[in-house]
Amino acid sequence: MATSQTLARERALDTSDVMRRKLYGAHLLLLPAYLWLGLFFLFPLLIIVYYSVSQAGGAGFTLEHYARLWDPLYGRILWRSFWLAVLTTAITIVLAYPFAYALARAPRRWRMFLLMLSVIPFWTNFLIRTYAWMVILRSNGLVNSVLASLGLIERPLSLLYTPGAVLLGLVYGFLPFMILPIYASIDRLEPSLLEAASDLGARPRQTFWRVTLPLTAPGIAAGVLLVFVPVLGMFVIPDLMGGAKVTLVGNLIQNQFLSARNWEFGSAASVVLMALVVIGLRIYKRFFRLEGVF
């Protein structure tokens, strides 16, 4: 980007020969990244933005695709994706926090082992983890055959291909991304602060709400980022565990690009999803003062 201009300006500021050579070196080192990301990342995104305001098949400019997203049918999809992401994030926080807390307070020699034990299942591909739940939940799966053999049910329950199954799959898939940052923040917590709180007369509950939780909030904030953003764009878990019933914005985009072949409308949905994520992260970062996150 504007490399020569930048160089010219720098040259005016500092005429030392060394400085000039160094800057030249910086941009030379960055050149492959500029080119690759410019051509294969930024340019494709611009194409999507362009398609999203183009008339289908024609060359005219239009906002009809964005207007169509407001249609109750599609509006509901966006709304559902948002809420499912919120719900998944909330459940993972509730499940992960006490777990991470117990892990961080476990005897030292156990700690690393337990932490490693909690991430090992997630070294494998998320498709495989989703598949494992399909084996358990489907109509002739483990849960149904156990219940049937106990005589509790006569006909198999439909567990798979329901919104509940999608939620379960999402929570299972993203739980460790919440556990790890919360664990890190609890691990860093100074025990003397908790002692001080109780010495000063705080009850355990007060200490938790007024000392522990505020001090470990950055861990939760980082976890929210790692869970909420990918869940928002997820289409595979809803596809596999929700059948065709649970449509999210990810499924909408996939469908418009691969089946309906309405790329203009699919592009508009992609741009909205991207904008939600990028703007959301900016606000989020300012709010929580996260460093090193976009």
Next chain:
Amino acid sequence: MRHRGLRWAAGLYVALIFLFLYLPIVVLVVFSFNKSRLNAVWTGFTFDWYRQLWTDFAIWRATGNSLIVGVASAVISTAIGTMAAFALHRYSFRGKAAFESFLQLPIVIPEIVMGVSLLAFYALIDMPLGIQTVTIAHVAFNISFVAVIVRARLYAFDFTLEEAAMDLGANRRQTFFRVTLPLIAPGVAAGFLIALTLSLDDFIIAFFTAGPGATTLPMQVYSMMRFGVTPKVNALSTLILAVVIVIGVVGQFLLRARAQKEAGGRAA
């Protein structure tokens, strides 16, 4: 007394979460050895599903494709990402903050958006989808991860060592290959491994950018899953799981051994 009850409750809770984390995986592995095709009731032990995998040409080809894409994209993105990390660590220049923000974008943009935008791009320039299109896509998202990781390691790098080498008569090339590179090698290796892992693990971007002949392993798993639950998928998943766990455990072990050696060296 109350304290003890609380400890019990905490232990129970931890056990329950571990049950939740491991139950699906244990079921998956156990039923990969089940005779019945329906994998709901245990009917007897068999290696049949593994034997079937062994002779399935599509799976071998998908594994090969994944390895080609993984290694190629990891090599290219490590080179580009390391150069970028170097530039960002060493120099300050106008527009640096903007470029750094831009470099983070591929990490935060939803994968599906990256997938469809590349699909649209390849269609526009009439590039047929295949191994090369997935590789290009994987490099595009890996550069950022490599740059972030290598840069984090560069903070510990002492650049006066480079100056010392040059003062002692080494030229730029010699300095780079004999002083700089060996010192930053662990960081570069970490970047390479992350890139390789992300590429082997990626399904979503490959799903949109791979052509019919370039099915990667996760894509193969996905198409088998859509076809239905069969013990063959259990067997394939078990094998992938086994490989990943072995590599992971060995990696952890090596890291720990190295850390101990370094700590020992410092103490001596």
